[in-house]
Amino acid sequence: MQPSPQVTAQPLRLLHLSDPHLYDQAEGRLLGMRTRHSFEAVLERALASAPADALLITGDLAHDEATGGYRLLRDRLEQTRLPCYCVAGNHDHWPLAREILGHFAPPSGSIVALGNWRLALLDSSLPGEVRGHIEPAQLSALGAWLENNRAPTLVCLHHHPVAVGSAWIDSLGVDNGETLVTLCADHPQVRAILFGHVHQAFAQHIGRLELLAAPATSVQFLNQSRGFAVDTRPPGYRELLLHGDGHIETRVIRLGDYPEHPDLEASGY
Numbered sequence: 001m002q003p004s005p006q007v008t009a010q011p012l013r014l015l016h017l018s019d020p021h022l023y024d025q026a027e028g029r030l031l032g033m034r035t036r037h038s039f040e041a042v043l044e045r046a047l048a049s050a051p052a053d054a055l056l057i058t059g060d061l062a063h064d065e066a067t068g069g070y071r072l073l074r075d076r077l078e079q080t081r082l083p084c085y086c087v088a089g090n091h092d093h094w095p096l097a098r099e100i101l102g103h104f105a106p107p108s109g110s111i112v113a114l115g116n117w118r119l120a121l122l123d124s125s126l127p128g129e130v131r132g133h134i135e136p137a138q139l140s141a142l143g144a145w146l147e148n149n150r151a152p153t154l155v156c157l158h159h160h161p162v163a164v165g166s167a168w169i170d171s172l173g174v175d176n177g178e179t180l181v182t183l184c185a186d187h188p189q190v191r192a193i194l195f196g197h198v199h200q201a202f203a204q205h206i207g208r209l210e211l212l213a214a215p216a217t218s219v220q221f222l223n224q225s226r227g228f229a230v231d232t233r234p235p236g237y238r239e240l241l242l243h244g245d246g247h248i249e250t251r252v253i254r255l256g257d258y259p260e261h262p263d264l265e266a267s268g269y
């Protein structure tokens with residue numbers, strides 16, 4: 001049973017982290033960066049800056065489909081004593097993740113309450129594929145729920161449902177993302193779609209609907225890049241203030257003084 005946030009006039013503070021790519025080994029590196037270290041640094045900074053109400057991690061929890069990364073994540077999430085929600089990424093072994101993470105990894109399609117807000121947790125992963133897809137059953141279940149529930153809602157998944165401007169990674173988003181975006185845009189209670197996978201901050205409006213990516217807690221990818229390219233920007237997270245009237249304030253916070261840097265010569269991962 002996850003703790004429930006207090007319902008107050010104050011906005012709820014949701015911490016959105018993504019793509020930790022944790023390894024089984026404590027010193028495991030992604031493109032030269034020790035991902036356990038960067039994840040712990042980002043989480044520590046996010047928790048220290050102001051009291052939080054909940055934590056969301058949008059996939060690629062572990063890089064190597066091994067138990068060690070998921071165990072570390074479970075232990076850290078337990079220590080936060082916050083409601084924490086994870087969704088599946090293309091690098092995840094979701095059955096293993098769910099077995100270890102327990103209530104931190106609700107079943108795909110779950111809709112969880114956060115004060116008067118709701119979070120719809122979708123699974124966009126496809127076994128053996130880097131690109132994403134949302135099964136029609138998930139979309140129809142979300143659509144049916146939205147027909148009968150008017151609470152301000154955040155739809156959360158791993159893959160990007162819209163192009164972010166980098167040709168190589170835009171070929172690896174949700175292949176039916178347009179259907180999801182149309183569904184959400186047609187239901188004004190959906191205030192934002194939150195995602196990761198792109199390893200860069202991103203924000204766009206489609207009408208009143210916000211499309212928001214969190215940067216990775218690990219390696220960053222260069223935005224507006226035709227081919228694969230690593231960015232020098234440090235790891236970070238997105239903060240969302242969820243107001244009772246349904247509006248969102250959001251910003252991206254990076255660890256400007258983070259000492260470790262990725263291998264800029266990498267040609268892929």
Ligand SMILES: [Fe+2]
Nearest residue numbers: 019060197199
């Ligand atoms: Fe990732």
